[in-house]
Amino acid sequence: xxxxxxxxxxxxxxxxxxxxxxxxxxxxxxxxxxxxxxxxxxxxxxxxxxxxxxxxxxxxxxxxxxxxxxxxxxxxxxxxxxxxxxxxxxxxxxxxxxxxxxxxxxxxxxxxxxxxxxxxxxxxxxxxxxxxxxxxxxxxxxxxxxxxxxxxxx
Amino acid sequence: xxxxxxxxxxxxxxxxxxxxxxxxxxxxxxxxxxxxxxxxxxxxxxxxxxxxxxxxxxxxxxxxxxxxxxxxxxxxxxxx
Numbered sequence: 001x002x003x004x005x006x007x008x009x010x011x012x013x014x015x016x017x018x019x020x021x022x023x024x025x026x027x028x029x030x031x032x033x034x035x036x037x038x039x040x041x042x043x044x045x046x047x048x049x050x051x052x053x054x055x056x057x058x059x060x061x062x063x064x065x066x067x068x069x070x071x072x073x074x075x076x077x078x079x080x081x082x083x084x085x086x087x088x089x090x091x092x093x094x095x096x097x098x099x100x101x102x103x104x105x106x107x108x109x110x111x112x113x114x115x116x117x118x119x120x121x122x123x124x125x126x127x128x129x130x131x132x133x134x135x136x137x138x139x140x141x142x143x144x145x146x147x148x149x150x151x152x153x154x
Numbered sequence: 155x156x157x158x159x160x161x162x163x164x165x166x167x168x169x170x171x172x173x174x175x176x177x178x179x180x181x182x183x184x185x186x187x188x189x190x191x192x193x194x195x196x197x198x199x200x201x202x203x204x205x206x207x208x209x210x211x212x213x214x215x216x217x218x219x220x221x222x223x224x225x226x227x228x229x230x231x232x233x234x
Binding site for chain 2: 001
């Protein structure tokens with residue numbers, strides 16, 4: 001694996017873990033505040049941060065080992081092409097996710113309902129994390145299908 | 155998915171030039187080993203610049219390394 005590929009795997013795995021763990025955290029926090037759970041909230045937050053950073057540290061040790069060769073470039077033309085296409089996929093997914101998020105709210109709550117203000121930043125954070133997953137997935141997938149032709153304008 | 159129109163002789167040329175490895179060729183032309191691997195397997199068609207660099211590394215003309223086996227524009231026009 002070259003540096004771009006390792007970076008994409010690192011970000012992809014960490015963002016997937018982050019998404020899955022966030023879902024679990026939301027459930028725990030909801031239970032704590034609704035009184036259904038009696039666990040110590042701050043102890044849980046510290047434990048969660050340790051879990052996430054611990055996984056990041058371990059995956060960094062695995063993916064950021066030494067270069068294949070001292071002369072290996074940071075990235076080459078194929079890496080740039082792959083990253084450019086992944087960025088296009090991520091940009092398109094922003095609009096799809098944004099539309100889908102508002103559609104879900106519309107369908108679930110109806111046209112005349114209102115949502116708390118904190119829901120909007122949560123939507124943008126959710127989109128940000130999903131876009132990160134999509135970008136890195138697009139990079140990883142392209143490395144396995146070849147990356148196609150050089151000098152092709154997209 | 156392999157690109158069937160562009161054939162290359164990189165593997166043969168590597169062995170004919172002192173059995174150099176993909177990594178050594180990658181270092182010579184300034185790309186990663188994965189790019190050489192993808193070109194050799196026909197999964198990636200390099201830019202003209204990189205194609206010339208590879209040909210220069212082997213000290214052979216471009217057409218000795220890469221051969222286009224698709225339809226020529228004249229043939230395609232005649233078929234229409």
